[in-house]
Amino acid sequence: MGCGAAKPLKNQSKQGSPCSQPKETRHSSVYLMQETEKIEADYIFHALDPIITRRNYIKKAVSKSNNATRIVKIFNCLNLGSEDKYELESVVNHLLRMKHLNLITTLSYYYNDNKLLLVSEFCEGGNLLSRLDHFSSLQQYNMIDVFCQIMAGVLYLHNQGIAHGNIQLESIVFKEKSMENVKLLDFGIPNSVKSKCLQWRPNGGIQEISFKSPEALRTSGLATAKSDIWSCGCLLYFFLTSHMPFQARDVQTLKTAIQRGIVNFEGSEWSHISPEMKQLVSKMLSSNPQARPTAAEVINNPIFVNRGRILTKPNKQLSKNMKDFKQQSQMQNAMLNYIAENMLQEQDKKKLMEEFQKFDLNKDGLLTKDELLKVYTTMYTSEQANQEVDAIFSKIDQNGSGKIDYQEFVLATIDQKKYFNREKLLLLFQQIDRDHSGQLSKLEVKKLLRDMQVPKEKLDQLSKQLDQDGDGQITQEEFLQIMLSIA
Structure with missing residues (x-):
């Protein structure tokens, strides 16, 4: 499945078309x-x-x-x-x-x-539309935290060359019932494909239309980065005031109000909201798409920067794991990724998430050197902190982006002695061996590598690495020996 790097997102790009290839x-x-x-x-x-x-x-x-x-x-x-x-x-x-x-x-x-x-x-917390009653009882700073998490997801999509195109209450879900961690869904698949193979079409209801930008209404919902910013501006307005910036009793009147683009900032609720926040919402809901800020400009707005605070110092063992992390073979990295997705205990998932969030000061879902330095200077001298952070980035930042994403963080901090050992690999083998024959067939090996998201060009190489004698079958002991010997 070859797909090159995502192209820079253009204002009139197809929704969710991450690749533009010959x-x-x-x-x-x-x-x-x-x-x-x-x-x-x-x-x-x-x-x-x-x-x-x-x-x-x-x-x-x-x-x-x-x-x-x-x-x-x-x-x-x-x-x-x-x-x-x-x-x-x-x-x-x-x-x-x-x-x-x-x-x-x-x-x-x-x-x-x-x-x-x-x-x-699967997210057990449900979507925002179904949890509105509970959500409305949260403190406003919790709502702002939810908004910033949404913006972090939007920023990542835009950096990947993808416009979401359908940001609304139903496309925002909570990872847990506590409603602390938020995720976006329904992105990446072009509407043209969805309409052909999902019997999908926009429902056209007031809830969905309420988040559409003026230009999206004029172009039948064509997704752009600037339209996403408008939708997020509607969300922020809603979180601050408990009502949408444009309201009407029927769809046509609502569309007319949105296309007029006159936002009401005169309500009594705005007297308790800072001028800086009002200015940001106003820019996000500008009728001129080019006047709207980018996702990066929103999340880095001074009103949000440094809103995170370090409640406790980072776990020293996880910090040591990061410093001591060494690049593994592609097979071992793929296996660790698979284990993290499928076998990590909930308490360990929660611990890793909490540690990541201690470093992620602006809550954009990525760790920068500056963020790590701010945390490490609370634990070490300035010189020691710089040495620690340089060592961590040289080992963990596998794609050279200058940032550590959550997947890279998990690979570097997961307790490999706990999860990459004979006992866990035996359990994993039993999960993969669906017919309980005590051997992995070619089909089972192929599925394992596919679930591990091994790139197509590496499949044959890694299949041979597992099936060293070429008989098409891998016994339990062969699997353990091969995986434990990978370095």
Whole structure:
């Protein structure tokens, strides 16, 4: 599934088109559309609460191997032409590689009988629309924290060359029932593809229209970065005042009000809101898209910067793990990623999340050197802090971005002695060995590597690394020896 780096997002780009490749490049890779096993071999479907969604192409599924709850989105590809399939392949390839604290993670896929099934994480906290009663009782600083998490997800999408295009209450979900950690969903798949294989169309209701920008209403919902900023401006206005900036009893009147673009800042609630916050909301809801700030400018606005505070000092053992981290083989990194997604205990997940947030001072879901320095200078002298941070970044920043994302952080801080050992690998083998034969078949190895999100060009190499004698079968002991010997 080849997909090059995301292009800079253009104002009139297709929604969720992360890759713009020459036709011959796209046609050279059809990996995604090769048949896989059926999802029923690994998951049991359950009824999904109608409060969560009424869309019949979204299902809830529970893993047979580890009881993990997932969400499955089912695409009927029967009516897709080859160009649409290549576009869908490119998009899904990108979604599988996108990792951010504030975006729903796509974990794996299945393809058979002209149906593509995308498996993603399940958030038990529900969406914002279904939790409005509880949300409205939160303190306003909690609401602002939710807003900044949303903006962090939007910033990441825009940096990947993707406009969300459908930011509204239903597309914001809470990871837990405590409503502290927020994620965006429903991004990345172009509307043109969704309409062909999901029986999808905008519902056109007042709740959805309320978040549409004037230009999106004029261009049938074409997604742009600036339209996302407008939608986020509507959210911020709503969080501050408990009502939307534009209101009406019917859709047509609402559309007219939005296209006029006159925002009311005269209500009594605004007398308690700082002029700086009012100015930011006003810019985000400017009728001129070019006058709106970027996602980076919003999240780095002085009114939000340094809103985080270090409640306790970072865990010294995790800090030591970061400093001592060493680059592993691609296979071991892929396996650790798989273990982190599928086997990490909830208490360990929570601990890693809390530690990451201690460093993430501006809450954008990424760690910079400056953020680490601010934390480490509370623990060391200035010179020692600089040495520690330089050492950490030289080892952890695998993609050379100058920032550490959550996936890189987890790889560097996970307790490898606890999770990458004979006992855990044996448990993992038993999960993979679906027919309980005591051996992994070629199909099972292929699925493991696919779920580990190994790049297509590395599949053959890593398959051979696992199946060293080439007999197409890997025994339990061979698997343990191979994995434990990887360095």
